[in-house]
Amino acid sequence: MSVKKILLIEDNQLIRENTAEILELANYRVLVAENGKDGIEAAIRDVPDLIVCDIMMPVLDGYGVLHLLQKNTALRHIPFIFLTAKAERTDMRKAMDMGADDYLTKPFEATELLNSVESRLKKIQLVKMAENKGLEGIEELIQISKGNPSLESLAADRDTMTFRKKHMIYQEGHRPSRLYYIQKGKVKAYKTSEDGKEFIVGLYQEGDFFGHVALLEGGNYKETAAALEDAEVALIPRRDFEELMYSSREIARKFIALLAKNITDMEEQLVRIAYYSLRKKVAHALVTLHHKYKTDIRISRENLATLAGTATESLIRTLGDFKSEQLIEIKEGAIHIVNESKLQNMNL
Numbered sequence: 001m002s003v004k005k006i007l008l009i010e011d012n013q014l015i016r017e018n019t020a021e022i023l024e025l026a027n028y029r030v031l032v033a034e035n036g037k038d039g040i041e042a043a044i045r046d047v048p049d050l051i052v053c054d055i056m057m058p059v060l061d062g063y064g065v066l067h068l069l070q071k072n073t074a075l076r077h078i079p080f081i082f083l084t085a086k087a088e089r090t091d092m093r094k095a096m097d098m099g100a101d102d103y104l105t106k107p108f109e110a111t112e113l114l115n116s117v118e119s120r121l122k123k124i125q126l127v128k129m130a131e132n133k134g135l136e137g138i139e140e141l142i143q144i145s146k147g148n149p150s151l152e153s154l155a156a157d158r159d160t161m162t163f164r165k166k167h168m169i170y171q172e173g174h175r176p177s178r179l180y181y182i183q184k185g186k187v188k189a190y191k192t193s194e195d196g197k198e199f200i201v202g203l204y205q206e207g208d209f210f211g212h213v214a215l216l217e218g219g220n221y222k223e224t225a226a227a228l229e230d231a232e233v234a235l236i237p238r239r240d241f242e243e244l245m246y247s248s249r250e251i252a253r254k255f256i257a258l259l260a261k262n263i264t265d266m267e268e269q270l271v272r273i274a275y276y277s278l279r280k281k282v283a284h285a286l287v288t289l290h291h292k293y294k295t296d297i298r299i300s301r302e303n304l305a306t307l308a309g310t311a312t313e314s315l316i317r318t319l320g321d322f323k324s325e326q327l328i329e330i331k332e333g334a335i336h337i338v339n340e341s342k343l344q345n346m347n348l
Helices: 013-025 036-045 062-071 089-097 110-131 134-146 152-157 212-217 238-247 249-275 278-293 301-308 312-324 340-344
Strands: 005-009 029-033 050-053 080-084 102-105 159-163 168-170 178-184 186-192 198-205 224-227 231-237 328-331 334-337
Touching: 005 013, 005 036, 013 029, 013 110, 029 036, 036 050, 036 062, 050 062, 050 110, 062 080, 080 110, 102 110, 178 186, 178 238, 186 231, 198 278, 198 301, 212 238, 231 238, 249 278, 278 301, 278 312, 278 334, 278 340, 301 312, 312 328
Parallel strands: 005 029, 005 050, 050 080, 080 102
Antiparallel strands: 159 231, 168 224, 178 231, 186 198, 186 224, 328 334
16 A cells, blocks of 8 residues: 655644654655745646645735645536634635645644545445446445445435436426436436427436436426436435535535536537538447447437538438448448548548
């Protein structure tokens, strides 16, 4: 097991030396900095596993350190503990609101510091492990945030539903009450124009979360979700999702990143619809589905046309052209990509 690195940022020499000694006796590797500016530079040079930082310092105070860390994608995930003589409730609230993981006031006991450090390192490790376990991992994370290792209470609150092909899961304009996680099958999210035409804004498969945008925005659904095929979907109560978001910075960042990706994907899709030729639209839709599902494409021509942003008749005609050009094969309705490179680099 590798030795954990802790960056200690403290301007008082005596406190800095005593604190570093305590951490070193506990078998941590300690990096030290005398002020916030040096601390940031040290973190960039040798990324630590955790940071302990004073608030009142020359050059750059602790609040400034935390602010700059959170703007750096390589450092923003690091657990952060404030160590300070400022014991007012407003100071503690400000520190936690900024994203600090803990707040210790001087003078402190050695065991208090070590317990805080051990707890934060253990929690970040559990978060990293749980993030790779899909729904089971989310269950673990919720219980971590509650301080309860048992999964019984969560299992009692969560339902799993089966949605048949084309059945609606939620509808545009409705208020969200849960987060959705796909255990099996595929789901599409779409908007409908005034004349009844669909516009697909999201495709989800096993292991994906959806419905999080409305939860994060605090508003109503701006799209409708329906099963592309029979799908088993787990329903995570809104209160559990919100508790997890508020208690875990790592999970909050994960879902904010998903939200940012949704926005980016939508912008790119609008550009494709506005400027791509018909052939390029269809080619891009095929390549996108192939990359997402890693298998032959089994989707209705109507849904494929909606994804490509074209009429069903135009899509079918273009698929026929691609088949004649030996770019794809079609067997029993399934589309097999033969020449992905040419489809991906389609210009006409």
